[in-house]
Amino acid sequence: MMCHGTRHCTPLLAIHGGAGTIRRDKMTPEREAEYRAVLAESLQSGFAILTDGGPALDAVQTAVRVMEDSPLFNAGRGAVFTHEGVNECDACLMDGSNRAVGAVAAVRRIRNPIDLARLVLEKSSHVLLSGNGAEQFAVQHGMLLEHDPKYFFTEHRWQQLQDAIEKEEAQKGKAFTQLDHTDDER
Structure with a gap:
């Protein structure tokens, strides 16, 4: 304020x-x-x-x-794809009035990771939950999981992964590889 x-x-x-x-x-x-x-x-x-x-x-x-x-x-x-071709999302929320934090990482079936981060902040003694454990916590507290990975899929992000894999293959055997996070299509 x-x-x-x-x-x-x-x-x-x-x-x-x-x-x-x-x-x-x-x-x-x-x-x-x-x-x-x-x-x-x-x-x-x-x-x-x-x-x-x-x-x-x-x-x-x-x-x-x-x-x-x-x-x-x-x-x-x-969300971008991991190298394995899945979408994993992270989110974090902090309450400045009391310094409480709730965060989630590597969740694959949560449409709105920020909602789960809020749940961690308010209902967990932990600061960060990740992966399957975070999703189990979500279910235990009434959140629905998204079971169709196509919900997260976008052609643009898929093509970014394919381009990154292609660049990685071209770099094999070289001593140095530079990661590129530019969004060339847009």
């Missing part, structure tokens, strides 16, 4: 669209408009909670969920 004196505070919400780089020469005006629309929806959904006096955790969770539901971002539905 940004406070003016002791009586009036204006809520602030900042988001970022995830890891990776989208090369400017690959970004069409139409594609940029798509990204901006989802980012605006994310900000507006979270900010509405703050301006209504709602908790910051709810605002952040809601804003992140919008990005996780979009195939454009490297989170949830648009």
